[in-house]
Amino acid sequence: MKVMDMSQYLGMFIEEAKDHIxxxxxxxxxxxxxxxxLQLINEIFRSAHTLxxxxxxxxxxxxxxxxxxxxxxxxxARDGKLRINSDIMDVLFKTVDALEGYLDVIVATxxxxxxxxxxxxxxxxxxxxxxxxxxxxxxxxxxxxFEYDEFVIRAIERAYSQGFNVYKFxxxxxxxxxxxSARAYLxxxxxxxxxxxxxxxxxxxxxxxxxxxxxxSITIVSKEPLEKIRERILSIxxxxxxxxxEVKIGDVKVEGAQQEVSRTEEVQSTEAVKVVREQKQxxxxxxxxxxxxxxxxxxxxxxxxxxxxIIKSRIEEFAKKYNDRQYEESIEYLERITTSLHDAVMxxxxxxxxxVFSRFPRMMRDLARELGKEFELVMSGEDTEVDRTIVDExxxxxxxxxxxxxxxxxxxxxxxxxxxxxxxxxxKLSAYHDGNNVVIEVEDDGKGxxxxxxxxxxxxxxxxxxxxxxxSDQEIIDFLFLPSFSTKDKVTNLSGRGVGLDVVKTxxxxxxxxxxxxxxxxxxxxxxxxxxxxxAIIQALLVTVKDEIYAIPIASIxxxxxxxxxxxxxxxxxxxxxxxRDQVIPIKYLHKIxxxxxxxxxxxxxxxxxxxxxxxxxxxxxxxxxQQDIVIKSLGKYLEExxxxxxxxxxxxxSVAMILDPNMLAVV
Amino acid sequence: xxxxxxxxxxxxxxGLLVSFIENIEKxxxxxxxxxxxxxxxxxxxxxxxIVPVIDLREKIGVRKEEFDEETRILIVNWKNEFKxxxxxxxxxxxxxxxxxxxxxxxxxxxxFTFSIAKYNNMxxxxxxxxxxxxxxxxxx
Numbered sequence: 001m002k003v004m005d006m007s008q009y010l011g012m013f014i015e016e017a018k019d020h021i022x023x024x025x026x027x028x029x030x031x032x033x034x035x036x037x038l039q040l041i042n043e044i045f046r047s048a049h050t051l052x053x054x055x056x057x058x059x060x061x062x063x064x065x066x067x068x069x070x071x072x073x074x075x076x077a078r079d080g081k082l083r084i085n086s087d088i089m090d091v092l093f094k095t096v097d098a099l100e101g102y103l104d105v106i107v108a109t110x111x112x113x114x115x116x117x118x119x120x121x122x123x124x125x126x127x128x129x130x131x132x133x134x135x136x137x138x139x140x141x142x143x144x145x146f147e148y149d150e151f152v153i154r155a156i157e158r159a160y161s162q163g164f165n166v167y168k169f170x171x172x173x174x175x176x177x178x179x180x181s182a183r184a185y186l187x188x189x190x191x192x193x194x195x196x197x198x199x200x201x202x203x204x205x206x207x208x209x210x211x212x213x214x215x216x217s218i219t220i221v222s223k224e225p226l227e228k229i230r231e232r233i234l235s236i237x238x239x240x241x242x243x244x245x246e247v248k249i250g251d252v253k254v255e256g257a258q259q260e261v262s263r264t265e266e267v268q269s270t271e272a273v274k275v276v277r278e279q280k281q282x283x284x285x286x287x288x289x290x291x292x293x294x295x296x297x298x299x300x301x302x303x304x305x306x307x308x309x310i311i312k313s314r315i316e317e318f319a320k321k322y323n324d325r326q327y328e329e330s331i332e333y334l335e336r337i338t339t340s341l342h343d344a345v346m347x348x349x350x351x352x353x354x355x356v357f358s359r360f361p362r363m364m365r366d367l368a369r370e371l372g373k374e375f376e377l378v379m380s381g382e383d384t385e386v387d388r389t390i391v392d393e394x395x396x397x398x399x400x401x402x403x404x405x406x407x408x409x410x411x412x413x414x415x416x417x418x419x420x421x422x423x424x425x426x427x428k429l430s431a432y433h434d435g436n437n438v439v440i441e442v443e444d445d446g447k448g449x450x451x452x453x454x455x456x457x458x459x460x461x462x463x464x465x466x467x468x469x470x471x472s473d474q475e476i477i478d479f480l481f482l483p484s485f486s487t488k489d490k491v492t493n494l495s496g497r498g499v500g501l502d503v504v505k506t507x508x509x510x511x512x513x514x515x516x517x518x519x520x521x522x523x524x525x526x527x528x529x530x531x532x533x534x535x536a537i538i539q540a541l542l543v544t545v546k547d548e549i550y551a552i553p554i555a556s557i558x559x560x561x562x563x564x565x566x567x568x569x570x571x572x573x574x575x576x577x578x579x580x581r582d583q584v585i586p587i588k589y590l591h592k593i594x595x596x597x598x599x600x601x602x603x604x605x606x607x608x609x610x611x612x613x614x615x616x617x618x619x620x621x622x623x624x625x626x627q628q629d630i631v632i633k634s635l636g637k638y639l640e641e642x643x644x645x646x647x648x649x650x651x652x653x654x655s656v657a658m659i660l661d662p663n664m665l666a667v668v
Numbered sequence: 669x670x671x672x673x674x675x676x677x678x679x680x681x682x683g684l685l686v687s688f689i690e691n692i693e694k695x696x697x698x699x700x701x702x703x704x705x706x707x708x709x710x711x712x713x714x715x716x717x718i719v720p721v722i723d724l725r726e727k728i729g730v731r732k733e734e735f736d737e738e739t740r741i742l743i744v745n746w747k748n749e750f751k752x753x754x755x756x757x758x759x760x761x762x763x764x765x766x767x768x769x770x771x772x773x774x775x776x777x778x779x780f781t782f783s784i785a786k787y788n789n790m791x792x793x794x795x796x797x798x799x800x801x802x803x804x805x806x807x808x
Contacts (some may be wrong), residue, residue, distance in 0.1 A: 307716055548700065594702035633718045635701065635711065637750040638801070644703050648711055648718045656699035656713050 010110060013058050015292060017103050020047045020054075024096050025362045028089065032365075035084040045074040051099070060112045063102045069124035070095050076128055091123050093362070146252050152199045152219065153252050159198075159221040166198075166219065166247040167226050173214040174238040181210045186236050188218070194229050195222025214240075219247060295388060298349055305338075305345050306537065306631035312338050313628065313652040342537060350385035350533075353431045353440070356395045357382045360402060360429065367406050375410045375425035375444075377402075384431040386438045390511055390531055394440070397504040401442040401527050402427065404501070409446030409525050419522065421445065437513075437555065438533055443526040449519040451476055474614065477517050481505045509663050512553075512646065514612060538632060540649070540659065542625035543608065545590045546597075549657040550621075551630055551649055556662030558609045558616060560624065563587075565603055578607065578618055585609060587618035593644065593665065594658075610662050617666040632659060669766045672785075673742070674792060676758040677724060678731040683765070683785060683792045684742070690751065692759060693741040712741070712753060719743060721753035727800055728780055733757055746801060754800070763787055770794075 024047045031040045048071045055063035070092065076082035098120050105113040146168060148156070156166050169191075173183055184207045191197060199219040202212050222229060226244045233242040312334055319331045357379055364377040386394075410416075410425035417423050428443040451473050458464035458479045464471070481501050508515045513531035532538065532555065540551035541560075561580065568576050568587065576587050587607060591598035599622070607618040630649040635642060646661040672683040673692075693714070698721055700710040707726040711718050721741060725732045738758040745751050771784040775793060780800065782793035 303716075310716070635718060636720060638720050638746075638752050639701060639704065639708070639711075642701055642704055645701065648699070650713050650716065650718075654713055655697055656711055656718060658699065658701060 009058065010106075012292075013054055014103065014107055017051060017054060017099075017106075020051045021096060021100055021103065022358055023047050024051075024099075025093075026358060028092055028096065029361050029365065031084065032086070032089050035089075038078065041074055041078050041084070045071060045078060048074060060102065060106065062112050063099060065121055066095055066098060066102075066124075069121045073124055073127055082128065088127055091120070091127060093366075095120055095124060146219075146247050148199060148219070148252060155198045155221065156219075156247060156252060157249060160249055164195075164221045164223055165226070166221055167229065167244050168217060168219045168247050169230070169233065170215060170217045170241075170243045171233060171239060172241040172243075174240045175214055177214070177238040180212070180214070181208050183236065183238050184208075184212075184216060187233055187239065190232050190236060191218065191220055191229065194224045194232065195220045293348075298345075298388075302345055302349065305342055306633075308338055309342065309537065309629060309631055310650050310652065314654075317652050346387070346533075346537075347385075349388050351388050351391050352383045352385050353391060353394070353438075354382035355391050356398060357429065357431070359395075360398070363399065364402065364406065364427065367403065371406060372412075373406065373410050373425065374413050374423055375406060375427055377427050377429065379429045381431035384433060384438060386531065386533060390438075393507065393511055394531075397507045397529070398429070398440070398442065400501070400504050402429065405442055405444035405446065405525070409444035409448075411447050433533075434530075438531045440529040440531070441526060442529075443524065445524040448521040448523055448525055449477060449480070449517070450521065454479055477519065480517070481515075509661075514663065516614070537629055539627060540630045541608065541627050542651075542657065543590070543621040544623045544625060545594060545621055548594065548596070549625065549651065549655070550590065550594070551628075551657050551659045552608060552610065552619075552665075553659070553662055554627060556610050556612065558611045561607050561609065561618075563605050563607050563618075565605065568605070580609070583616070585616045585618045587620060588665070589620045590660075591620075591622075593619075610665055612663055612666045615666055619665055630657075630659070669764050671762060672765050672792075672794065673762050674760045674787070674790075675740070675742070675756045676760055677728065677756055678733060680730060681760070681790050681792045682756075682782075683794045684744070684797065686762060688744045688746075688797055690743045690745045693743060693753070695735050695739045695741065695755075709755065714743065714751075714753075717751070719751045719753050721755060722800070724754040724756055724800065729777055744797065746797070752801060765792075765794075 024044060027040050027044045027047070031037060031044065034040065048067045052064055052067035052071060055061075055067060073082065073088065073092070077084050082088075102112045105111070159166050171184075171187055173180055177183055188197060188200075188204075197218050197220050200207065201217045206212060207216055220229070226246060230242050230244045233239060312331075315334070316331055319327055360379065361377055364375070368375055405427045410427065411419070411421075413423045416425065426445045428441065430443075431438065431440045433439075454476050455464065458476065463479060463482060464476075481504075505515055508529055508531070511531055513529060515530075516528045517525065518528065519525040539554040541554055541557055543550055543552060561578075563578050567578055569578070571577055577584050578587055579585070589598040598620075605620045606622070606624060607620055608624075609616055609618050630651075632647045633649060634647055635645065644661060644664050645658040647659045648656050649659055651657055671686040673686050673689055674681060674683050676682070693712075696712050698710040698712055701708065701720070704710075707723050709721045709723050711720050723732070724742075735755075740756055740759050741753040742756060742759075743751055743753050765785050765787065769785045769787055771786060771791075775782050775784055781796060783796075785792045785794055
């Protein structure tokens with residue numbers, strides 16, 4: 001037999017398996033709350049069933065075995081033979097973890113590896129308390145269910161309403177039979193004299209092509225009694241057996257899990273049926289029409305749009321010279337189109353943050369058990385959309401913050417009760433849009449950050465001198481973001497593994513965002529992450545120093561002021577400041593930052609005030625060129641260690657300008 | 669037998685495996701990138717792509733001439749990870765060098781080691797691109 005090359009399906013398998021594992025996790029969490037919910041059990045069963053089929057097709061035996069065992073449990077639960085309890089849930093969760101493990105190996109190596117988790121299969125089978133074969137056999141006997149597709153079911157319903165009977169015959173041919181399809185044809189012909197064949201398994205075409213062993217089954221609609229038909233079938237030679245059963249409407253169900261999905265789709269398309277079936281559909285995920293696209297193709301599209309925007313700005317500059325109305329109108333039209341095109345492409349790249357959020361409930365549940373703490377995770381704004389590249393990078397920082405909240409933030413239950421709080425803690429994870437930003441907050445109602453402790457630790461680590469105690473609370477909290485700064489005395493395997501908040505901060509800043517902490521002792525802590533909606537195109541202010549052009553992201557600019565030379569004051573250690581509306585703002589020359597000579601003899605300076613969280617810094621530039629949409633291009637791997645610039649952009653005239661990283665401007 | 673691009677830096681001849689070279693560009697405007705090493709001249713806009721440019725003469729340590737009509741930027745592709753432009757004084761030829769063309773001797777200049785080939789009575793320093801692109805010596 002020819003071995004099929006499955007590698008081309010591997011990507012598809014991985015994507016879909018991930019989806020199914022996610023939905024398993026989601027639904028199992030819900031099931032834990034409502035162990036009796038049949039709808040949920042069915043959903044889970046279907047996911048497991050589909051996974052089993054997929055794994056089988058791809059030849060992933062271990063996954064197949066595991067999902068099979070899982071399916072058995074769910075089938076038993078569905079049929080009311082098993083009550084779901086927390087022990088069973090634990091095993092089921094472990095099974096899903098194991099499936100995820102297999103999938104990880106598959107992602108990495110293309111095979112599921114040789115490691116088998118026999119113990120889990122045993123544990124699953126153990127729940128049922130008897131060998132699985134027996135269960136399966138049992139199930140078959142108890143359930144005289146008939147599986148048909150939608151059309152056949154309708155035909156059966158119609159037949160009954162018109163007073164016909166419906167029978168199903170399992171016909172077995174003599175093993176010595178040579179012309180199987182000819183025999184089958186005779187059976188069909190004979191039966192059709194007495195009634196109408198509405199279904200056969202395998203399908204007629206396969207039977208004609210002899211694509212069956214020695215058995216096939218047919219379902220017929222007839223007014224004749226069952227026994228008469230049976231006799232007629234048996235009268236044909238080389239027929240060994242013909243078992244007939246009457247098909248009752250109540251016993252009919254739709255074939256397999258796949259069919260179920262297509263059924264809901266069908267329901268969506270026919271308005272009339274929709275009303276009737278609506279209730280059944282409830283709880284099932286709506287399947288909208290989607291296309292899976294390789295992210296690289298989107299990147300190519302995005303690049304093309306970026307090129308278009310660059311050339312558009314170039315044409316705009318020409319247009320100014322000509323001063324022709326028609327020309328200007330066309331350009332305006334071009335402008336509108338490129339803007340819409342850009343928006344459209346951006347939208348394609350946007351995915352809801354749910355993509356990362358969805359795994360957290362499960363993680364937090366496990367975490368609560370591990371830590372012996374009680375808390376609830378409340379999520380909101382899961383449908384907030386962000387650029388796909390950002391979403392993919394968000395997972396690790398958020399996991400870290402959530403673990404932090406659970407481990408460092410939320411107190412032990414007794415301690416909470418003592419301080420008059422509800423026994424169970426609350427961790428809130430929320431996402432929302434704020435202008436051109438997306439904001440994600442991780443908030444807990446725990447004990448808050450102990451400022452004194454942080455201070456002590458900072459002194460211990462030599463980050464802070466004993467006499468430097470005039471720092472504000474906010475400045476002290478910022479120490480938490482320094483590498484390997486952990487205040488937890490007890491090192492757990494969760495947080496405090498040396499991977500600190502500094503990693504979170506670095507990651508967020510790499511994504512062009514920033515992170516802030518708000519904390520109140522005894523009340524809780526809130527981490528606020530602010531991210532740009534997209535990484536590709538931003539609004540920027542173009543400025544010059546000497547003959548160089550730099551771009552500063554508009555999002556980080558608070559305001560621009562002209563300052564007279566005498567208003568620049570020198571404070572301690574030669575630091576220069578200005579006072580703006582009673583606020584002291586340190587200022588720096590962009591010239592010096594980028595390694596050029598600053599012109600110190602001007603009467604007036606243009607100062608761009610950039611904000612970084614709450615902190616403001618004034619940056620002195622020579623000239624402002626104006627505001628523009630710029631396309632961010634990476635400097636590439638060779639220059640990735642350059643910290644001051646976050647990328648480059650190509651200006652209308654084809655020249656390149658560096659984009660300054662506002663986070664670094666305040667530091668250097 | 670492999671193909672090499674032969675080029676000139678000041679009055680010396682150098683060779684680089686053709687397979688590394690993506691294209692050869694005339695001098696173009698270079699935008700300085702602040703806070704980088706002296707020999708990194710900046711970046712160029714290569715048909716919409718931002719490509720860093722290294723002055724190979726400075727990096728290897730040969731006498732630096734003014735840019736002129738013959739100055740070229742060799743765009744090299746490092747294992748499909750990134751592209752870098754190398755500024756050189758003049759492109760001379762593309763030749764096949766056989767094993768016999770290679771001298772057993774090698775030559776050191778600063779941290780760079782070159783193998784030497786002889787071709788048409790010219791001594792050609794064959795460049796090890798990895799040495800040029802990565803700061804091997806500085807880490808030690």
